[in-house]
Amino acid sequence: MRPEEATARPSALWVTGSGPHADIVISSRIRLARNLSVTPFPHVLSAEGAEDVVRRVETAFKALQAEGRLKDHTFVRVDQLPPLNRQVLVEKHLISPQHAQEDKPTALITDPEQTVSVMVNEEDHLRIQCLLPGLQLEKAWAMANAMDDALEEKLDFAFGERLGYLTACPTNVGTGLRASVMLHLPALILTNQAARVGHAVVKLGLAIRGLYGEGTEALGNMFQVSNQVTLGQTEEEIIDNLHGVTEQLVSNETNARKFLMSENRSQIEDRVNRAYGTLANARIMSSQEAMQLFSDLRLGVDLDLLHLRRKKTLNELMVVTRPAYLQQLAGGELEPLQRDIRRASLIRETLRLTDLPPTGEPGGDQKTR
Amino acid sequence: MLCQECRKRPAVVRVTMVVNGQKVEMHMCEECARKKSELDFLTDPSLPLQQLLGGLLGHEHAQGAQAGTTEPEKSCPGCGSTYRQFTQLGRLGCSECYTVFGDELRPMVRRIHGSVIHEGKVPARTGGDLKIKKEMTDRRIALQKAVAREDFETAARLRDEIKDLERQVAEGHAAEQGREGR
Numbered sequence: 001m002r003p004e005e006a007t008a009r010p011s012a013l014w015v016t017g018s019g020p021h022a023d024i025v026i027s028s029r030i031r032l033a034r035n036l037s038v039t040p041f042p043h044v045l046s047a048e049g050a051e052d053v054v055r056r057v058e059t060a061f062k063a064l065q066a067e068g069r070l071k072d073h074t075f076v077r078v079d080q081l082p083p084l085n086r087q088v089l090v091e092k093h094l095i096s097p098q099h100a101q102e103d104k105p106t107a108l109i110t111d112p113e114q115t116v117s118v119m120v121n122e123e124d125h126l127r128i129q130c131l132l133p134g135l136q137l138e139k140a141w142a143m144a145n146a147m148d149d150a151l152e153e154k155l156d157f158a159f160g161e162r163l164g165y166l167t168a169c170p171t172n173v174g175t176g177l178r179a180s181v182m183l184h185l186p187a188l189i190l191t192n193q194a195a196r197v198g199h200a201v202v203k204l205g206l207a208i209r210g211l212y213g214e215g216t217e218a219l220g221n222m223f224q225v226s227n228q229v230t231l232g233q234t235e236e237e238i239i240d241n242l243h244g245v246t247e248q249l250v251s252n253e254t255n256a257r258k259f260l261m262s263e264n265r266s267q268i269e270d271r272v273n274r275a276y277g278t279l280a281n282a283r284i285m286s287s288q289e290a291m292q293l294f295s296d297l298r299l300g301v302d303l304d305l306l307h308l309r310r311k312k313t314l315n316e317l318m319v320v321t322r323p324a325y326l327q328q329l330a331g332g333e334l335e336p337l338q339r340d341i342r343r344a345s346l347i348r349e350t351l352r353l354t355d356l357p358p359t360g361e362p363g364g365d366q367k368t369r
Numbered sequence: 370m371l372c373q374e375c376r377k378r379p380a381v382v383r384v385t386m387v388v389n390g391q392k393v394e395m396h397m398c399e400e401c402a403r404k405k406s407e408l409d410f411l412t413d414p415s416l417p418l419q420q421l422l423g424g425l426l427g428h429e430h431a432q433g434a435q436a437g438t439t440e441p442e443k444s445c446p447g448c449g450s451t452y453r454q455f456t457q458l459g460r461l462g463c464s465e466c467y468t469v470f471g472d473e474l475r476p477m478v479r480r481i482h483g484s485v486i487h488e489g490k491v492p493a494r495t496g497g498d499l500k501i502k503k504e505m506t507d508r509r510i511a512l513q514k515a516v517a518r519e520d521f522e523t524a525a526r527l528r529d530e531i532k533d534l535e536r537q538v539a540e541g542h543a544a545e546q547g548r549e550g551r
């Protein structure tokens with residue numbers, strides 16, 4: 001894979017919308033924070049020091065490739081990419097916003113399916129991450145763990161007997177592991193249960209984002225749940241805990257959906273079909289409005305109220321209609337209005353070309369497949 | 370008036386935010402206001418804890434000051450960072466800082482994680498005999514359990530394995546180079 005392809009391909013594996021509980025769990029992510037021993041952490045490194053870290057990681061990466069490993073992976077100098085391309089990497093969740101803004105030497109190791117990647121010189125020297133569709137935390141952990149093992153063969157990591165992996169921020173010390181899931185919980189919102197469920201999740205030692213604060217609605221009913229504690233538990237315990245809580249949330253959401261379908265079917269059908277109607281016809285579409293309508297559409301697909309030929313379409317649209325990606329498709333920067341117009345036309349085309357119009361009569365008991 | 374965020378486009382909206390418990394008002398252009406309110410989904414979660422950390426540390430630091438420590442500030446020989454810098458940034462300068470500021474950090478680490486002992490993965494190569502030590506600990510726990518359920522066959526096997534591991538450590542390392550202060 002050539003470096004430019006890292007930004008060009010929309011089809012990261014998580015976009016496929018497959019995997020266990022994929023109707024509710026959009027993706028599972030594992031992130032491991034690692035640092036080189038002795039070397040100061042990135043935020044105190046000079047440009048030369050940061051360059052040295054990038055070189056050492058690149059050398060390790062090339063040594064592994066020379067042994068015939070990590071063959072599909074590429075080493076990308078993020079700091080040498082134009083800002084727009086960096087932003088695309090952010091929207092594809094390959095790098096963090098902080099990493100994209102860094103003016104010191106930075107790099108990314110990634111594969112064509114964009115499942116396992118490594119950020120170099122983010123908050124820590126190395127941030128290994130694995131992103132998979134559906135609820136697949138164990139598999140994501142296995143893949144990130146394998147990448148960690150491979151890199152550790154060539155690089156000395158900062159590790160203390162008592163505190164484990166030493167990280168720039170003490171909130172990550174120990175395992176350096178942050179496991180998270182992205183959940184689509186529209187029915188919990190519609191039935192006003194989200195806050196209650198959120199409190200329960202926090203009590204179980206997990207963090208939930210997307211519930212409070214501005215823009216919550218506009219996020220398209222997406223919530224991120226992750227572990228807070230990284231020290232004093234094994235990786236397996238952390239992942240088991242998150243997995244268990246996620247399954248509980250999935251069952252709560254499923255029950256709420258059943259309730260809505262039995263008590264408020266007409267309203268839900270109306271909502272879903274209105275979303276389709278707007279997406280298929282609107283001429284100006286902001287990214288926030290799109291996210292909310294995608295959420296409605298997704299709910300409709302999950303509840304069998306309307307059918308898209310490819311489930312993937314929804315996740316793809318979610319990526320390609322983000323501001324920077326849209327601009328990359330357009331081949332340059334766009335004014336906000338131009339962007340909203342282009343987003344609307346991209347959505348219209350995608351729905352028309354790849355998907356059937358919605359089927360079914362309101363309130364009817366259609367069993368169309 | 371120009372947008373206080375990008376300082377390029379004219380400000381058209383007033384955005385009220387709560388930052389560190391303080392109400393902050395900003396005048397922004399439509400573009401930046403939208404960005405501000407758009408939570409990035411799927412990116413690495415920056416925990417509220419990390420933001421809380423500043424306050425947590427400030428408190429600890431203030432306590433130290435009250436105790437009347439007038440000695441010159443300790444700095445890390447590895448990176449030159451001081452504890453004060455850490456309280457301001459919420460990030461340490463290098464892995465050595467964990468040793469240098471161990472006493473100051475321990476209560477805070479306990480408060481964040483509820484523990485100060487790593488139980489997870491040990492790197493295969495860098496970990497050296499830490500990996501063996503961990504295997505010993507795991508076996509000792511298993512041994513206790515085996516004894517408790519009167520499974521003496523397993524207990525005997527585990528005891529032999531622990532002895533083997535102890536020998537490995539003794540042979541491999543005569544002198545312990547404790548990288549991390551007690």
